[in-house]
Amino acid sequence: MRSQILLTTSLAILTICPLPIVAQPSPTLQNLPDGKYFYGEVPFANRIATQYMIFQKTGESFTAFEYRSNTSDNSCLKGTISQNTFNIQTIASPPDRGYDRPKWEYSSGKPFDFSKWHQLNISQIPDFGEKKLAECIRAFTTKPDNNP
Numbered sequence: 001m002r003s004q005i006l007l008t009t010s011l012a013i014l015t016i017c018p019l020p021i022v023a024q025p026s027p028t029l030q031n032l033p034d035g036k037y038f039y040g041e042v043p044f045a046n047r048i049a050t051q052y053m054i055f056q057k058t059g060e061s062f063t064a065f066e067y068r069s070n071t072s073d074n075s076c077l078k079g080t081i082s083q084n085t086f087n088i089q090t091i092a093s094p095p096d097r098g099y100d101r102p103k104w105e106y107s108s109g110k111p112f113d114f115s116k117w118h119q120l121n122i123s124q125i126p127d128f129g130e131k132k133l134a135e136c137i138r139a140f141t142t143k144p145d146n147n148p
Contacts, residue, residue, distance in 0.1 A: 028084045029084050030060065035057060036133070038053075039053045039118060045120050046126065048070045049071060051067070055077075061079070061081070063076070063078050064078075064086075064133070074132070075092060076091070076136030078136075085112065088109025091107045092139045
């Protein structure tokens with residue numbers, strides 16, 4: 001009986017004097033811990049002609065493999081992260097299998113707002129994803145100095 005009275009009194013006090021709610025900062029890409037991530041334009045993996053990005057975050061820097069599913073449209077990105085923006089410093093286009101472009105091509109990038117993209121489960125990365133991200137990391141490690 002006594003525990004019932006204590007419970008009722010405690011609930012009454014909490015109802016009358018609610019605890020303050022501490023505002024939590026909105027999650028951003030910048031707040032993510034270092035690691036690998038998978039994001040998409042839509043909240044589902046492997047949608048035809050949908051843009052996806054697999055990236056490795058280290059501090060405020062990132063290296064990414066960006067692709068449009070079921071197409072040959074893909075590239076590698078490198079830059080820094082500020083809030084939900086990728087400040088893309090360099091874009092690397094992979095060699096073309098048709099030999100039109102036998103070497104990696106590098107160009108300058110620009111900021112890309114990521115706030116409307118969806119974080120996907122890392123286990124949903126397609127089989128080629130890890131390999132392509134590793135190729136991107138190598139492409140920036142071995143990039144000639146005379147490119148952006």
